[in-house]
Amino acid sequence: MLEINSVSKSFGGFQALDHTNFSVNNGEIHALLGENGAGKSTLMNIVCGLYSPDSGSVKVNQKPVTFKGPQDAATEGIGMVHQHFKLVASFSVIENIMLFFNPKKSFGKSKDFVINKAKSLANDLGFAINLEIRAGDLSIADQQKVEILKVLIAGAKVIILDEPTAVLSEDESDNLMTLIKKLADAGTAIVLVTHKIREALDHCDRITVMRAGKKVHEVLPKDVDETSLTKLIVGEEIISTTEYSTNISETPLIQFKDISVSDDRGRSGLSKISFDVFGGEIYGIAGVGGNGQSELADLIMGLKNPFEGKITITDVGNVTLDNARKRRKDGVYSIPVDRYLHGLAGKQSVLDNYSIAAVIRGELGSWFNFNKKLAKSKVNEALIDFDVQGVNNINQRASLLSGGNAQKLVIAREFSGKLKIILAHSPSRGLDVRAGAAVHARLRKARNSGAAVILISEDLDEILLMSDRIGVINRGEIAAEFVAPASRSAIGQAMVSNA
Amino acid sequence: MPDKKLEKTDPLFSNGLNLNPEKREFQFVPRLEVRQNSPEWLRLVIYALSLLVGCVSAIIVMSWAGVKPDDLIQEISALLFSGTRTIASILAQTAPLVIAGLATAAAFRANFWNVGLEGQMILGTIFASFIAIYDVGPDSIRLLLMALAAMLGGIIWIAPAGFLKLKLGINEVITTLLLNYVAFNLLLHLLFGPWKDPVSGFPHSAQFDQVERLPHLGWENLTYTLPLALLLVLVTWWFFTFSRAGYLINFVKSNPNMAKAVGVPVLGLSITAIIMSGAIGGLTGFAIASGIEFRMTRDFFSGFLFSGVLIAFLGRNHPIGVAVVALFMAMLVLLGQSLQVFYQVPFALIQLIQAIFIICVAASEFFLTYRMHWRK
Numbered sequence: 041m042l043e044i045n046s047v048s049k050s051f052g053g054f055q056a057l058d059h060t061n062f063s064v065n066n067g068e069i070h071a072l073l074g075e076n077g078a079g080k081s082t083l084m085n086i087v088c089g090l091y092s093p094d095s096g097s098v099k100v101n102q103k104p105v106t107f108k109g110p111q112d113a114a115t116e117g118i119g120m121v122h123q124h125f126k127l128v129a130s131f132s133v134i135e136n137i138m139l140f141f142n143p144k145k146s147f148g149k150s151k152d153f154v155i156n157k158a159k160s161l162a163n164d165l166g167f168a169i170n171l172e173i174r175a176g177d178l179s180i181a182d183q184q185k186v187e188i189l190k191v192l193i194a195g196a197k198v199i200i201l202d203e204p205t206a207v208l209s210e211d212e213s214d215n216l217m218t219l220i221k222k223l224a225d226a227g228t229a230i231v232l233v234t235h236k237i238r239e240a241l242d243h244c245d246r247i248t249v250m251r252a253g254k255k256v257h258e259v260l261p262k263d264v265d266e267t268s269l270t271k272l273i274v275g276e277e278i279i280s281t282t283e284y285s286t287n288i289s290e291t292p293l294i295q296f297k298d299i300s301v302s303d304d305r306g307r308s309g310l311s312k313i314s315f316d317v318f319g320g321e322i323y324g325i326a327g328v329g330g331n332g333q334s335e336l337a338d339l340i341m342g343l344k345n346p347f348e349g350k351i352t353i354t355d356v357g358n359v360t361l362d363n364a365r366k367r368r369k370d371g372v373y374s375i376p377v378d379r380y381l382h383g384l385a386g387k388q389s390v391l392d393n394y395s396i397a398a399v400i401r402g403e404l405g406s407w408f409n410f411n412k413k414l415a416k417s418k419v420n421e422a423l424i425d426f427d428v429q430g431v432n433n434i435n436q437r438a439s440l441l442s443g444g445n446a447q448k449l450v451i452a453r454e455f456s457g458k459l460k461i462i463l464a465h466s467p468s469r470g471l472d473v474r475a476g477a478a479v480h481a482r483l484r485k486a487r488n489s490g491a492a493v494i495l496i497s498e499d500l501d502e503i504l505l506m507s508d509r510i511g512v513i514n515r516g517e518i519a520a521e522f523v524a525p526a527s528r529s530a531i532g533q534a535m536v537s538n539a
Numbered sequence: 540m541p542d543k544k545l546e547k548t549d550p551l552f553s554n555g556l557n558l559n560p561e562k563r564e565f566q567f568v569p570r571l572e573v574r575q576n577s578p579e580w581l582r583l584v585i586y587a588l589s590l591l592v593g594c595v596s597a598i599i600v601m602s603w604a605g606v607k608p609d610d611l612i613q614e615i616s617a618l619l620f621s622g623t624r625t626i627a628s629i630l631a632q633t634a635p636l637v638i639a640g641l642a643t644a645a646a647f648r649a650n651f652w653n654v655g656l657e658g659q660m661i662l663g664t665i666f667a668s669f670i671a672i673y674d675v676g677p678d679s680i681r682l683l684l685m686a687l688a689a690m691l692g693g694i695i696w697i698a699p700a701g702f703l704k705l706k707l708g709i710n711e712v713i714t715t716l717l718l719n720y721v722a723f724n725l726l727l728h729l730l731f732g733p734w735k736d737p738v739s740g741f742p743h744s745a746q747f748d749q750v751e752r753l754p755h756l757g758w759e760n761l762t763y764t765l766p767l768a769l770l771l772v773l774v775t776w777w778f779f780t781f782s783r784a785g786y787l788i789n790f791v792k793s794n795p796n797m798a799k800a801v802g803v804p805v806l807g808l809s810i811t812a813i814i815m816s817g818a819i820g821g822l823t824g825f826a827i828a829s830g831i832e833f834r835m836t837r838d839f840f841s842g843f844l845f846s847g848v849l850i851a852f853l854g855r856n857h858p859i860g861v862a863v864v865a866l867f868m869a870m871l872v873l874l875g876q877s878l879q880v881f882y883q884v885p886f887a888l889i890q891l892i893q894a895i896f897i898i899c900v901a902a903s904e905f906f907l908t909y910r911m912h913w914r915k
Binding site for chain 2: 090108322341351364365366367368369374376380381382383384385386388390394396399400405406407408410
């Protein structure tokens with residue numbers, strides 16, 4: 041159905057793709073694996089018409105095609121569901137679909153046409169989405185369904201999904217995989233770009249592995265297992281083992297007592313949540329997404345204040361109503377869940393994004409003068425120390441970094457001060473195996489130096505791998521606490537119980 | 540499935556690109572890609588090219604209007620090389636434009652779209668004129684008092700818009716713009732009422748005394764308006780480029796959420812930038828009233844709002860950039876005046892030339908963001 045032959049692409053001297061081949065057949069689910077920066081996204085952006093290749097050819101149904109833009113690709117039946125959804129939040133679902141696909145009819149008629157089509161498709165696939173609701177009011181999983189609906193209505197024969205499960209909970213991921221299977225059975229060719237090895241092994245028909253812009257392997261899931269596939273991806277073996285703390289402090293570093301917070305829409309986000317975190321431990325907070333994790337993260341960062349309850353930090357005292365600035369002064373640093381919302385200013389340079397924490401602490405020059413020379417030497421040290429790749433020039437925009445490197449930059453900055461309390465909210469989301477392992481190693485290092493680490497993650501594997509103690513958050517409360525090693529099924533039970 | 544044939548041949552379906560594959564090779568439609576990086580030298584090259592395109596278009600338009608290219612070049616060289624008098628008049632024209640550009644840029648730096656410069660100028664001038672008309676304070680510090688009063692007036696006029704924006708999220712474009720009209724009618728009230736010139740009876744204030752005017756520099760007819768402008772350039776340059784607050788304000792503009800999360804005092808910095816903008820806006824009025832007109836007139840402010848936004852935009856909100864663009868704009872104005880006088884070129888055409896330059900520079904941003912492929 042889709043065939044890519046010997047495609048190359050470079051960006052200002054950087055060879056993103058080097059004579060890469062790739063193909064996908066009707067009714068096939070083809071996984072595309074590789075580390076951050078291996079060239080997966082560039083390859084798929086070429087397929088969907090966003091980039092044009094320097095050399096090589098793209099064929100659809102054995103016919104060579106040249107795309108001038110995404111519209112061309114859509115006409116050839118190629119649809120892409122991007123990692124960051126491209127929906128207009130203030131438009132209704134149906135308007136979003138019409139923005140993408142517009143049958144040449146009068147407005148009223150085409151709206152009816154699209155509505156009917158969307159309804160019948162949604163019915164076939166088992167979606168329950170209100171088509172008149174604003175896209176911004178949908179959950180992430182539903183937004184993704186709208187994206188899929190969008191490309192299907194436009195007549196996509198090949199659907200490319202870029203890390204579709206990165207933002208989904210386990211249940212939602214399973215549902216999505218069932219849906220994808222259904223589409224493939226109906227004859228659609230599916231390309232699944234992913235970091236999750238299990239996903240590729242369990243659900244795909246063929247696996248292509250890319251490394252440094254080249255296709256290095258094409259294997260069938262039955263021929264490999266998790267370990268050997270990881271090895272193919274990173275070129276070496278990364279073994280993840282648990283390693284528990286040995287020096288937990290006597291008294292807690294931070295205490296939360298009966299905290300209640302309302303969410304953005306005024307509903308209850310956290311209700312009377314209480315837990316303590318000790319120095320030298322990683323406290324994992326497990327839970328299904330949307331059970332108060334983001335409110336808890338905002339609370340810890342000082343972006344949100346509770347309407348009842350008390351937060352105490354050792355050596356500081358009552359910090360319940362402090363803002364983010366004060367919180368950081370008290371030694372609470374964080375790796376936020378959305379790097380580009382709370383972690384980095386994409387338009388600012390790598391240098392500025394790194395230096396800002398130290399500038400606020402008053403370490404880089406005085407009020408009158410920002411000491412750029414000192415900042416430069418510091419950032420260069422940190423980039424090496426934290427292995428941030430892809431920085432050609434420290435004055436380049438931070439938004440040009442790939443996901444893994446952007447995350448490393450955030451961590452480098454957050455770890456540049458004295459570590460006391462660290463919040464890590466889904467710190468390895470969207471990262472490849474190697475980068476994820478590096479992040480985990482950093483968190484462990486911080487813990488071993490005596491810091492209290494709060495790890496919020498919807499990925500139970502990550503929680504089990506990292507935590508010394510685990511609290512399960514359910515409907516804005518800590519439903520149960522476990523001391524590692526804990527039973528996976530018991531935690532899972534507490535995550536979904538309705539008590 | 541929709542009718543695919545229909546879509547392929549319908550040019551509307553694809554933003555005007557003909558998707559018919561057989562015809563594609565005859566087209567010269569570039570393919571666009573987002574640039575991964577745009578280095579500083581490229582920025583300068585593209586800016587220079589855009590100015591060149593602007594010059595060429597201006598020459599074409601002018602020769603169409605009856606000014607031959609060699610006449611135009613002669614006019615420009617007359618403006619630049621015919622002695623100190625014309626240079627001085629360019630600089631005199633530049634000074635208030637620089638201050639207006641700085642006032643606007645200061646607010647833009649913190650994402651506050653202040654389009655109330657004229658209102659702030661009017662209030663600044665009213666406050667300064669109050670000091671002058673009622674002879675407040677001793678003669679020796681009268682000018683200083685007038686400058687401070689002007690700043691206060693500007694701040695008072697930007698404050699409500701700032702408060703509404705920061706506290707209630709009300710769009711500052713609307714509030715600052717509308718406050719211009721309030722200020723203008725207040726000005727008319729004063730000039731037709733209590734502050735009408737008692738000597739001539741015309742609707743402008745009485746002339747300022749000698750101690751209430753910015754003194755002459757002693758070179759040509761330049762006053763201290765120019766050093767005032769330069770001082771403000773230096774102060775704002777230091778503030779935005781070297782000081783800690785200036786460094787942090789960049790984050791307030793580019794990602795306020797992140798800025799807040801890492802502990803930048805977003806509210807305080809926004810207030811600082813807004814106050815700064817209002818104060819410099821008030822000073823713009825003071826510089827004109829006390830340095831050029833020597834009284835408060837009915838229309839001393841007109842056109843400065845537009846010029847200020849333009850200069851700030853073209854100078855990329857950078858104080859040095861603002862100064863350079865203001866100088867360029869002043870030359871365009873003077874060139875336009877002599878063309879009007881000697882070649883009977885209508886004023887509209889001068890504005891048209893200005894607009895051409897602005898479009899060229901604005902368009903250059905596109906080439907910095909995207910890279911084009913002309914190959915098939």
